[in-house]
Structures are given as structure tokens and as C-alpha cells.
Amino acid sequence: MLLDPTRGYDLIGDIHGCAHTLERLLDALGYRLQAGVWRHPRRQAIFLGDLVDRGPRIREALHLVHGMVVAGEALCVMGNHEYNALAWSTAAPPGSGRQHVREHTPRHARLIKETLEQFEAYPAEWRAFLDWFYELPLFIDAGRFRVVHACWDAGLIEPLRAQFADGRIDEHFLQASAVHGSFANTVFNRLLRGTDMRLPHGLTLTSDDGFTRAHFRTKFWEENPQTYGDIVFQPDALPELAAQTPLSELQKSELLKYGADQPLLFVGHYWRSGKPAPIRANLACLDYSAVLYGKLVAYRLDQEKRLDPRKFVWVEVARPEAPR
Structure with missing residues (x-):
């Protein structure tokens, strides 16, 4: 995707309603509301996906971002929550053993609950937004910088680009993702959810919402990891026994790596905390847990080839006042 080289870009992390x-945040970045659309005279916003689910004003967030994209004031990539919404709403292909691409389990229902409730009185709007989600590319490759919701995997992006040159998939590709291990399933899992690895010693992790899993999210940028603890990524810490377990040489060789010599890469997805900063000189995660009263974070990109810690901009998410 060729972008205007003379324009500055403001990359914005997960909004979640x-x-x-x-x-x-847009006001702090110098955007102004004009004719119903947030605009900047010289810059363009790029949203990293996950506009929906969890938050208090999902419908308003979708209208805001959609209005900017249609007006040419923003671009937006697909996040795993936009994929989840499409998959929840789409019939699975025959022979997949499912009714929908994303099965209607109690856990999946909880994750999409706020979105569906906020659109309950606006079914036509929700249908239109689902159609719009197909227009969101799974990645942006601007040459000097790249954008993807969770993980850049060139081994998947290149064959995907051969099918969908602009990164925008269709309903047939979405339906194909219902089949575990298929190319479509692998693409969505890797690009929109990231890399993972099975916990050693048969251990499991249980999240705050009660979901128990045997895999954990892994970093895809460590150059010389030695233990499981070296590659774990937020939000969940590993049990001490797992963290200290050495990686085998085979495991090290199979880890995906995004090299330090690659173009700048911006991701969301990973629920970081603390003061926003680069992960390393060519990689930034802009998801700082806004919907959990963290920060909504942007990076102001101009012509730099290495990330500048001074160019992160953020607003703290205010907690509602306690009842008196």
C-alpha cells in the first residue's frame, strides 16, 4: 500500500469502545472535528484494530473511525475482535463440524456481549459495520514502516498478498478459517493473535475470566532467548517452573523472528502497561490497556527510520467516579 511520503502518520492502539x-487523544494530537469528521491538515491516523468489544461506547467509536476512514483522514487494519465479530456472524462451511465460523460458546458470547447489546436497537448499522470490516486490511506495508494487529510473519503475508494484494480478505477466506490448521486459520491466528507455545511440564494458565489454556503468547523479536521466561509476552506471567525451563535448540530454531534490520513495525493487541516506549528501535506495541483504565496511545511517525521514545503521545483513561 503506497502512502503519501510527505504526510505524517499517527498510529493509534486498541480502542475497544x-x-x-x-x-x-485526537484533540491532543491536533485533530479537530470538522463537518462531523476528525481531521488534521497535514497528518493521517492509522488505527491498529480492535475497535469493538468490552468498552462503554463501541457504536460511537465505530462511527468515529469509520467516518475518518471514509473521508480519507485515517486507515485501519483488522484486529482479532473485528475478525471475531465477523466469524460469530458467519455460517461455517459444510463439513467443518460447526454452525458458525466462531462457535457460540459461553466464553465467546461474553466477549462480544457489549458489542451486540449496544447495537441491539441498530441492527442495520451493525450489518453495515460487519460489511465494512471486510474492507479493513490484515496488514499495511508502506515500505518504510509496517502495521499489523499482532504479528508480522512474512512467510504468511507473502502468499496472502498473492491472493489479496491489498490485504483485504473476503467471506470465503473467512469461512475457510473455520477449519483448524488451514492456511486461512493460520493467517488469522498468527497476524491477529500472535505467536504462541505450549507450556512445559503439562502446566496450564487460568486467566481472570476463568479461561484455562495450555499455551502462552510469545515474543517474536528476541534475538537469543534461552528459557521460556525469555519469550513470554504480556498479559500473563508464567509459573516460575515454566519460566526457568530451558528452550531446546529445536524450539529456538522454530521461533518466528522479526529482525532488527527490518522496517519499523507497529502492533497492538498485547495489553502493555507502564510508560509507553519502543520495545526495540524498530518495533512498538501501542496497546496499553485503554479499556482497563490504562492509556490510549499513539505514535507520531514522520520520516524517522528508528523509533523515538519522545514521539509517543497518550491520554490516561479516567475511571468513573465512585458513587457517593
């Missing part, structure tokens, strides 16, 4: 916080 925090529409008022997004307005505060």
Missing part, C-alpha cells in the same frame, strides 16, 4: 478517550 473507548470513544470519549479517543476524542481526547
Whole structure:
């Protein structure tokens, strides 16, 4: 995707329905509401996906971002929550053993609950937004910088680009992802959810919402990891026994790596905390847990080839006042 080289770009992390916080961030970045659309005279926003689910103003956030994209004031890639919404709403292909691409389990229902409830009185709008999600590319490769929701895997992106040159998939590809291990399933899992690895010693992790799993999210940028603890990525820490377990040489060789010599890469997805900063000189995660009263974060990109820690901009997400 060729972008205007003379324009500056403001890359913005996961919103999850925090529409008022997004307005505060856009205002801090110098965007102004004109004719119903947030605009900047010289810059363009790029959203990293996960506009929906969890937050208090999902419908408002979608209208805001959609309005900017249609007006040419923003670009947006697909996040795993936009994929989840499409998959929840789409019939699975015959022979897959499912009714929908994303099965209607109690856990999946909880994750999409706020979105469906906020659109309950606006079914036509929700259908239109689902159609729009197909227009969101799974990645942006601007040459000097790249954008993907969770993980850049050139071994998947190149064959994907051969099918969909602009990274925008169709319903047939979405349906194909219902089949575990298929190319489509692998693409969505890797690009929109990231890399993972099975915990050693038969251990499991249980998240705050009660979901128990045997895999954990892994970093894809460590140059010389030695233990499981070296590659674990937020939000969940590993049990001490797992963290200290050495990686085998085979495991090290199979880890995906995004080299330090590659173009700048911006991702969301990973629920970071603390002061926003680069992960390393060519990699930034802009998801700082906005919907959990963290920060909504942007990076102001100009012509630099290495990330500048001074160019992160953020707003704190205000907690609602306690009842008196």
C-alpha cells in the first residue's frame, strides 16, 4: 500500500469502545472535528484494530473511525475482535463440524456481549459495520514502516498478498478459517493473535475470566532467548517452573523472528502497561490497556527510520467516579 511520503502518520492502539478517550487523544494530537469528521491538515491516523468489544461506547467509536476512514483522514487494519465479530456472524462451511465460523460458546458470547447489546436497537448499522470490516486490511506495508494487529510473519503475508494484494480478505477466506490448521486459520491466528507455545511440564494458565489454556503468547523479536521466561509476552506471567525451563535448540530454531534490520513495525493487541516506549528501535506495541483504565496511545511517525521514545503521545483513561 503506497502512502503519501510527505504526510505524517499517527498510529493509534486498541480502542475497544473507548470513544470519549479517543476524542481526547485526537484533540491532543491536533485533530479537530470538522463537518462531523476528525481531521488534521497535514497528518493521517492509522488505527491498529480492535475497535469493538468490552468498552462503554463501541457504536460511537465505530462511527468515529469509520467516518475518518471514509473521508480519507485515517486507515485501519483488522484486529482479532473485528475478525471475531465477523466469524460469530458467519455460517461455517459444510463439513467443518460447526454452525458458525466462531462457535457460540459461553466464553465467546461474553466477549462480544457489549458489542451486540449496544447495537441491539441498530441492527442495520451493525450489518453495515460487519460489511465494512471486510474492507479493513490484515496488514499495511508502506515500505518504510509496517502495521499489523499482532504479528508480522512474512512467510504468511507473502502468499496472502498473492491472493489479496491489498490485504483485504473476503467471506470465503473467512469461512475457510473455520477449519483448524488451514492456511486461512493460520493467517488469522498468527497476524491477529500472535505467536504462541505450549507450556512445559503439562502446566496450564487460568486467566481472570476463568479461561484455562495450555499455551502462552510469545515474543517474536528476541534475538537469543534461552528459557521460556525469555519469550513470554504480556498479559500473563508464567509459573516460575515454566519460566526457568530451558528452550531446546529445536524450539529456538522454530521461533518466528522479526529482525532488527527490518522496517519499523507497529502492533497492538498485547495489553502493555507502564510508560509507553519502543520495545526495540524498530518495533512498538501501542496497546496499553485503554479499556482497563490504562492509556490510549499513539505514535507520531514522520520520516524517522528508528523509533523515538519522545514521539509517543497518550491520554490516561479516567475511571468513573465512585458513587457517593
